[in-house]
Amino acid sequence: MTKWVYNFGDGSAEGEASMKNLLGGKGANLAEMSNLGLPVPPGFTITTEVCTSYYDNDNTYPADLADQVAASIKVIEETVGAKFGDEENPLLVSVRSGARVSMPGMMDTVLNLGLNDVTVKALAKQSGDERFAYDSYRRFIQMYSDVVLGVDHYLFEELLEIHKEENGFTLDTELEAEDWKELSAAFKAKAEDELGRPFPQDVNEQLWGAIDAVFGSWMIERAFVYRRLHNIPHTWGTAVNVQSMVFGNMGDDCATGVAFTRDPSTGENTYYGEYLINAQGEDVVAGIRTPQNLTKASRIAAGSDMPSMEESMPEVYGQLADVFQKLEAHYRDMQDIEFTVQKQKLWILQTRSGKRTAPAALKIAVEMVHDDIISKDEALLRVDPGALDQLLHPTLDPDAARDVLTKGLPASPGAASGKVVFTADEAEILSKNGEDVILVRIETSPEDIHGMHAARGILTSRGGMTSHAAVVARGMGRPCVSGAGSLHINMAEQTITVDGRVINNHDIITIDGGNGEVMAGKVATIKPELGGHFGELMAWADDKRELKVRTNAETPLDASAAREFGAEGIGLCRTEHMFFDATRIINVRQMIMSSDEEGRRAALDKLLPDQRSDFVELFTIMKGLPVTVRLLDPPLHEFLPHKEEDFVDVANAMGVDMAFLKRRAEELHEFNPMLGHRGCRLGISFPEIYEMQARAIIEAALEVSKTLGEAVIPEIMVPLVGSAKELEILKELIIKTADEIIEASGEKLEYMVGTMIELPRAALQAGEIANHAEFFSFGTNDLTQTTYGISRDDSARFLDDYLKADIYDQDPFVSLDQDGVGELVKIGVERGRNTRNDLKVGICGEHGGDPASVEFCHRNGLDYVSCSPYRVPIARLAAAQAVLRK
Numbered sequence: 001m002t003k004w005v006y007n008f009g010d011g012s013a014e015g016e017a018s019m020k021n022l023l024g025g026k027g028a029n030l031a032e033m034s035n036l037g038l039p040v041p042p043g044f045t046i047t048t049e050v051c052t053s054y055y056d057n058d059n060t061y062p063a064d065l066a067d068q069v070a071a072s073i074k075v076i077e078e079t080v081g082a083k084f085g086d087e088e089n090p091l092l093v094s095v096r097s098g099a100r101v102s103m104p105g106m107m108d109t110v111l112n113l114g115l116n117d118v119t120v121k122a123l124a125k126q127s128g129d130e131r132f133a134y135d136s137y138r139r140f141i142q143m144y145s146d147v148v149l150g151v152d153h154y155l156f157e158e159l160l161e162i163h164k165e166e167n168g169f170t171l172d173t174e175l176e177a178e179d180w181k182e183l184s185a186a187f188k189a190k191a192e193d194e195l196g197r198p199f200p201q202d203v204n205e206q207l208w209g210a211i212d213a214v215f216g217s218w219m220i221e222r223a224f225v226y227r228r229l230h231n232i233p234h235t236w237g238t239a240v241n242v243q244s245m246v247f248g249n250m251g252d253d254c255a256t257g258v259a260f261t262r263d264p265s266t267g268e269n270t271y272y273g274e275y276l277i278n279a280q281g282e283d284v285v286a287g288i289r290t291p292q293n294l295t296k297a298s299r300i301a302a303g304s305d306m307p308s309m310e311e312s313m314p315e316v317y318g319q320l321a322d323v324f325q326k327l328e329a330h331y332r333d334m335q336d337i338e339f340t341v342q343k344q345k346l347w348i349l350q351t352r353s354g355k356r357t358a359p360a361a362l363k364i365a366v367e368m369v370h371d372d373i374i375s376k377d378e379a380l381l382r383v384d385p386g387a388l389d390q391l392l393h394p395t396l397d398p399d400a401a402r403d404v405l406t407k408g409l410p411a412s413p414g415a416a417s418g419k420v421v422f423t424a425d426e427a428e429i430l431s432k433n434g435e436d437v438i439l440v441r442i443e444t445s446p447e448d449i450h451g452m453h454a455a456r457g458i459l460t461s462r463g464g465m466t467s468h469a470a471v472v473a474r475g476m477g478r479p480c481v482s483g484a485g486s487l488h489i490n491m492a493e494q495t496i497t498v499d500g501r502v503i504n505n506h507d508i509i510t511i512d513g514g515n516g517e518v519m520a521g522k523v524a525t526i527k528p529e530l531g532g533h534f535g536e537l538m539a540w541a542d543d544k545r546e547l548k549v550r551t552n553a554e555t556p557l558d559a560s561a562a563r564e565f566g567a568e569g570i571g572l573c574r575t576e577h578m579f580f581d582a583t584r585i586i587n588v589r590q591m592i593m594s595s596d597e598e599g600r601r602a603a604l605d606k607l608l609p610d611q612r613s614d615f616v617e618l619f620t621i622m623k624g625l626p627v628t629v630r631l632l633d634p635p636l637h638e639f640l641p642h643k644e645e646d647f648v649d650v651a652n653a654m655g656v657d658m659a660f661l662k663r664r665a666e667e668l669h670e671f672n673p674m675l676g677h678r679g680c681r682l683g684i685s686f687p688e689i690y691e692m693q694a695r696a697i698i699e700a701a702l703e704v705s706k707t708l709g710e711a712v713i714p715e716i717m718v719p720l721v722g723s724a725k726e727l728e729i730l731k732e733l734i735i736k737t738a739d740e741i742i743e744a745s746g747e748k749l750e751y752m753v754g755t756m757i758e759l760p761r762a763a764l765q766a767g768e769i770a771n772h773a774e775f776f777s778f779g780t781n782d783l784t785q786t787t788y789g790i791s792r793d794d795s796a797r798f799l800d801d802y803l804k805a806d807i808y809d810q811d812p813f814v815s816l817d818q819d820g821v822g823e824l825v826k827i828g829v830e831r832g833r834n835t836r837n838d839l840k841v842g843i844c845g846e847h848g849g850d851p852a853s854v855e856f857c858h859r860n861g862l863d864y865v866s867c868s869p870y871r872v873p874i875a876r877l878a879a880a881q882a883v884l885r886k
């Protein structure tokens, strides 16, 4: 016979903490606390297997469940000396849901279950407090009707308000027993009205109604969405906890509260919490009365004159503090605890590892190592790498008011306020005058880079998590909200309309790239503090990890920032970003517009010194660490002039007429540029471009090797290769160029030539390609785009539908699709290394900074990951966790 129900309480339990999968988090911890001898009201847990079975069998329960529940009710009855539904001495219970992990969205709690027209009288008699009994009854009718029967709680509150108004009451505490009696009758009538049948008086019907509601709530939309957002499988199911009631609202020697064993927002090692005298649990959360501080110190700090629990109930507070110590020592983690005091007796209703902010997680983990509570390895696993972002960027002051206009994608973390501007040029002009601006675009393009750099933050109405705006903003460490689709941006009129509100040019807005919110006006921010704990945890991570962590950077600013965050080299320098500088773009345009090699070479000669000096700067900052420079990648038309005056400038510089230029621009137009004339195809068509870039790299490496007195070993990378022959041809060109320069210099210089793997064909042909490549770098942005056949720039529009329909469980541009794209990565690594066993392999798509993808890279033997500077610490910690989880 399967055991579906587990008892707990009274100093022992049938379950324990390790049985979370079966009993849910709440049930397992109630069992564990019972085993520890803590005062836990007796009860039982119906397992998550019942939930799974319920859904597998057309919403029906296992045949023997009812008997097991009845037997467990008996156990509670014997323990507390009361009987469920008894006329004299009734047992009342609470019913709560409890999945493996705490999961908002599901049915939460029903209290006081077991009350009816008869038992309420017994409760009044027993407690000697009729007011308490009928207050409890009306609460039960309201709560049960709301969460189990689906009658809106507002309807009951309305009745209460009317009653108070008619009788001249303002506070609930002014109501007498008679009032609550009258109201509970009115509540019952209201429920009957709404339901078309009487409010259930049978206590067993009440109990099974509540159990049904918990299991039913596992599949409601809210819970479904929550699971999707947090990657919780739908197959886990929830448990149900039925527990005898204890009352915090039986008089002034009663109380209820919530506490943390440390401060969950700062991580400070002090008790933190709130309580209310003469109240039931939901009063603390619902905000009907303002809760009081738990400790005297926090009361004084808050400037409150309402006594703390430490002062008003010193003895019970002392017991509670003992429980805090016991639970934290036992679980070896900060605990979030719910308690009730019934007539000076303390009861513990729940404990769990407390949710905490990123700074608190860091502080608690490191301090627990210092105090010998946990090991360094455990500490590394206690901090969510993704949350480290929060520590590196300014964030919004949590206490500041927010006027939220809309929400887009949290494309690049950090918060920023500034004047709305609609063009990159204006962003640059205003910021030069010392003003903070937010650059607002429908979407950005490489032409906007100078404006993105000048802006405090970037907001777009189109584009996904790997759209140009998102990638570039993350690289620069600029906060960015992308794909905020409900914003209507009118570039001509320079307005944003959202929900009928209009934001004009130069109005101030605030964006939070951490959660995607866009707000009107300025919201105060707080600066990051990179104190000692951060450095300490990072050092432990570095000791543990096997993957190297590099950065994607092309500006000295980004490269230096990345070094500070611990980058061990550059894994991707996108050279095209260097082409957009205002003084260079004219030469770039001249190169593109030339219709022959001679014209292109003339323009490239002008670009050479600038490219060389860029590389000199990067090599100098990286001081001998590896630097991978990628040759030109994007389709040429991205550099084309748009405005009339730009055309005029180019025409003048080239000495050609406008008609010729316009025709040339049209010739370069492509219907599908992402799959068009880009990447190494440019090198095949116009070898002189790659030749110039190879020259710039080698000359810079020679120069810096000399000045540093240390060898710089550049890695020259060819993008978007699909067949071995492409690389063979281009490698020959690169080697010829490089060797001539090196020979002429009379110096020695090592360099490497490798390729990106960004196309499915490249992964499949990796064995042949590796004949010509000394390293591979997986460009998983393009590899995802080309494997799925979905555009990285346009997918935001429909991705949400796919996520909602559970077709994708996450955005494949954010976290590597390990089953599909990941298979290609595995094949690429395996075939590449079969040909060349010392092949160096890395990843430089956005996934290089995503913790789950980093773990994948570790498992599959990559040598390094490369990510934007602000993600370097995330990757360092994720790489350490990957080792610990293996």
Ligand code: PEP
Residues within 6 Å of the ligand: 572, 574, 633, 758, 778, 779, 780, 781, 782, 783, 844, 845, 846
């Ligand atoms: C990639 O495709 O993953 C990549 C790193 O290159 P880019 O994002 O510049 O196309």
Ligand code: MG
Residues within 6 Å of the ligand: 758, 779, 781, 782
């Ligand atoms: Mg690419």
